[in-house]
Amino acid sequence: MIRLSKSVIGKEEVSAVTNVLKKGFLGMGEEVQQFEQLLSDRFCRPVICVNTGTAALQLALQGCGIGVGDEVLVQSLTYLASFQAISASGASPIACEVNTENLTIDLGDAQKRLTKQTKAIMPVHYSGNPGDLDAIYSFAKKNNLRVIEDAAHAFGSLYKNKQIGSFGDICCFSFDGIKNITSGEGGAIITNDQSVIDRVKDLRLLSVSKDSDNRYKNQRSWDFDVVEQGWRYHMSNIMAAIGIEQLKKFNSFQEKRKVLSSLYKQFLSGVSGIELLHIDYTEITPHIFVIKVKSGRRDLLKIGLENCGIQTGMHYKPNHLLKYYSSNSLPLTEKLYNEILTLPLHPDLMESDIAFICEKIKNIL
Ligand SMILES: Cc1ncc(COP(=O)(O)O)c(C=O)c1O
Structure with a gap:
């Protein structure tokens, strides 16, 4: 996994x-x-x-x-x-x-x-x-x-x-x-x-x-x-x-997060059915890597990746949809909630893991 x-x-x-x-x-x-x-x-x-x-x-x-x-x-x-x-x-x-x-x-x-x-x-x-x-x-x-x-x-x-x-x-x-x-x-x-x-x-x-x-x-x-x-x-x-x-090790954690995210960006740019967030990894140290999956295919991709042993997430369920915080509808946020998918990102991943994940994404879509 x-x-x-x-x-x-x-x-x-x-x-x-x-x-x-x-x-x-x-x-x-x-x-x-x-x-x-x-x-x-x-x-x-x-x-x-x-x-x-x-x-x-x-x-x-x-x-x-x-x-x-x-x-x-x-x-x-x-x-x-x-x-x-x-x-x-x-x-x-x-x-x-x-x-x-x-x-x-x-x-x-x-x-x-x-x-x-x-x-x-x-x-x-x-x-x-x-x-x-x-x-x-x-x-x-x-x-x-x-x-x-x-x-x-x-x-x-x-x-x-x-x-x-x-x-x-x-x-x-x-x-x-x-x-x-x-x-x-x-x-x-x-x-x-x-x-x-x-x-x-x-x-x-x-x-x-x-x-x-x-x-x-x-x-x-x-x-x-x-x-x-x-x-x-x-x-x-x-x-x-x-x-x-952890502070002593931060520079290497930071570098790894940036390199892996830049690789995702490189492999997934232009893939039909996917949109990437506009983020400049020379400035940003990413905590999560989120993509938008268009045409109602997010869940299909999520299940497909899980079947290949790749864990994914959804950051986040909008809070206004929770009973305790319910408010008027936010149409854009609700649409995005059905599109967002978070891909694996942590410093122990290897560049070959990112290549493998992106290959699977392309195959499934
Ligand atoms: C956006 C955001 N805000 C606040 C927090 C709260 O941090 P903690 O889990 O340390 O309480 C988190 C943690 O996951 C978060 O992702």
Whole structure:
């Protein structure tokens, strides 16, 4: 079976975790501070690590004071996590259409959904591509909105030669098991807004005031105060130890993801019945490789590939079709949902695997 995605873990991660286990400080401590420092050096901005990308998004919203009664614009075609993070903050996700060429948020559609309650926009960097971020930031400025970038797919991507995460309002990454780097599970919030940093730093530790500084020294606070609802969302030393090792390997992971995606592009360009997303792999570090299959043949191709031992996926079921988030129909998103197919992509794949997969696609179609 050629897997759709997988964690790529070596002896370095095993030994780093073993060292943490031997030291006996498994929770949040020195390793978390070290991982945050490495990320902060990379992006030249403050970074706070948490236990998932979903938690990062939720805390980013709460950190901006967004909650009950507020609305957040977000594309419907995203992982459930983007929607759940918004509703967990108390705000309402407002489902928007996407641009067909790259599946990032359609600002024309978002414009129509603005109300007095709209407080933020959450652009999702689908498959690692931030789309037209300049347009998103000018839309936000014009309408007085915070921007919380869901960059779960985009670790390592560039926008106009700048790293995603190194600029903009608030950027959130995910380090779950199959992301561009992993810490087992995990996430990060990156922003220059010191008030957001100070708030999320406490929020992740049940809102215990200034507990992070004690935790970094493998200690904890005994006498403290709490001024708002917090969450048990901190990262652990075990997770951070994995993340530190993955960061060292990132350049090779990145190169492999780019090479494999460029090969897919080369082999599948011009194949009748298939459309590729418009993505420039010199800038983008892809997390997933998604194609559009035309003429109602997506399911046929999916089954055909599975019969050849090739796992595929569908990123994603649109959230406005879920009972909990149901809203008016989004015709473009619903059409795309019937066309999208995700092909295998992870650094352990070989170039010959991509050639094999593309050959099977051509045969089946
Ligand atoms: C687009 C998107 N947003 C948010 C998340 C949430 O990240 P996590 O799984 O780390 O909670 C994911 C993770 O898969 C994702 O793909």
